[in-house]
Amino acid sequence: MPSGDADDGPGTAGAARRASPRGIRRFAVDTTPLRIAPFRWLWSSTVVTSVGSQLTAVAVPLQIYDDTGSSALVGLAGAAALVPLVVFALWGGAVADLMDRRRLLLISNAGIAVTSLLFWAQAAAGMRSVTVLLVLLAVQQALFGINQPTRTASVARLVPAGQLPSATALTSTVAQFGQIAGPLLAGALVPVLGLPVLYLLDTVALVLALLAVWRLPPLPPLKAAARRAGLADIVDGFRYLVRRRLLLVSFLADVIAMVLGMPRALFPQMAQLDFGGPEGGGTALGVLYAAIPVGALLCGLVSGLYARVRxxxxxxxLAVVVWGLSIAGFGMSGPLWLAAVLLAVAGAADMVSMVFRGAILQSAATDEMRGRMQGVFTVVVAGGPRLADLLHGTVGAAAGTRPTVAGGGLLVVVAMVALTLAVPAFWRYVPER
Known part of the structure; x- marks a missing residue:
């Protein structure tokens, strides 16, 4: 694979230098992909839903707890969401490879909007049925499992290969912004306007997203004729992944970082026992939960750097190693401000990893398999932190919070170095342009 771009001559090189951004603009968010109208519409739909989806993500567990007073039932909602998400992300990725992706986005976006409207209807009617909530949540996550791999698999059809890191960074940055702004907005609105309003605002955001997706061009399969996806197509996707060691390592890198090094299940206990927070929450808990997405968001704001990396x-x-070292440092940190800084560094490293893993997936996978690979990516991203919750919660109860967190971070470093030594081609990978 080429390691760089060839010069076309002195005049061309000089023009490129004159056209290249200077000063701080070299490091600011690279908005070049937004000059492409179809990508701009797809990205716009992500912007409006990134905040809206977080409103529902806050509203559902809040409503369950308000209605039942049971944290166990709140935990059950996580399982109700994960199973359909995993199943339909795998199936939806196969469907995205075998039918027009724009059409599939319209269908899945419309379905999510309907479920959000039904969430609003049951809340406005004063229903207190956990069963209804769990069923609606399962349907919503199934539709999301179809929508997400379709959305991400469409990016490589809309922007040139050289702009994939910047395009991924733009999408990831607004997603991180939604994770910060959505819960804050939900917390401010519930006491004033009531919980049903959160569902209604999410519905409005989804309708706006639907209008943006409508502006996309048709995105039919490039090689295969459109047809229904079956189990054999999903199996073919896994066979393809096993044969493409580069893609497999990119997924394993995220599994290593998240399963071994995501300590969020221990945040409530650490906030109270290690950082002096009160029972039931407080500033320390809020800081721990916000630090990682804040670091990721800040790193996304300098995405101009990513386009220059080959x-x-x-x-x-390197990003996974920095994540592991930062988490290990967090586990051994003393004051809350140092813990927050280390978690923010971990969040920035996670953003870098996400951007370049996404770019590798977009460039190294062929278009007829890109949807299925994005389906697996969705499962890994969604399932890894949940497995981490189980692992860290169990080990933390037996060994203590700080040894568990610090040890997990160091294991991330060891496992990532071992994986890189086992598959050195991943370290050498440079995308074609």
Whole structure:
């Protein structure tokens, strides 16, 4: 694979230098992909739903707890969401490879909007049925499992290969912004306007997203004729993944980072026992939960750097190692401000890893398999932190919070170095242009 771009001559090189951004603009958010109208519409739909979806993500567990007073039932909602998400992300990725992706986005977006409207209807009617909530949540997550791999698999059809890191960074940055702004907005609105309003605002955001998706061009399969997806197509996707060690390592890198090094299940206990917070929440707990997405968001704001990086494999490896070291440092930190800084550094490293893993997936997977690979990506991203919750919660109860967190971070470093030594081609990977 080429390691760089060839010069076309002195005049061309000089023009490129004159056209290149200077000063702080070299590091600011690279908005070049937004000049492409179809990508701009797809990105716009992500912007409006990134906040709206978080409103529902807050509203559902809040409503369950308000209606039942049971944290166990709140936990059950997580399982109700994960199972359909995993199943339909795998199936939806196969469907995205075998039918027009624009059409599939319209269908799944419309379905999510309807479920959000039904969430609003049951809340406005004063229903107190956990069963209804769990069924609606399962349907919503099934539709999201179809929508997400379709949305991300469409990006490579809309922007040139050289702009994929910037396009991924733009999408990831607004997603991180939604994770911060959505819960804050929900907390401010519930006491004033009531919980049903959160569902209604999410519905409005989804309708706006639907209008943006409508503006996309048709995105039919490039090689295969459109047809229904079956189990054999999902199996073919896994066979393809096993044969493409580069893609497999990119997924394993995220599994290593999230399963071994995501300590969020211990945040409530650490906020109270290690950082002096009160029972039931407080500033310390809020800081711990917000620090990682804040770091990721800040890193996304300097995405101008990403377009200049050619060694995508190196960036993923280094980002995962920095994540592990930061989490280990967090586990051994004393004051809350230092813990917050280390978690923010971990969040920034996670953003870098996400951007370049996404770019590798978009560039290294063929279009007829891109949807299925994005389906697996969705499962890994959604399932890894949930497995981490189980692992850290169990080990933390037996060994204590700080040894568990610090040990998990160091294991991330060891496992990532071992994986890189086992598959050195990943370290050397440079995308074609």
């Amino acid at each position: 060694r995508h494999g190196v960036m993923v490896v």
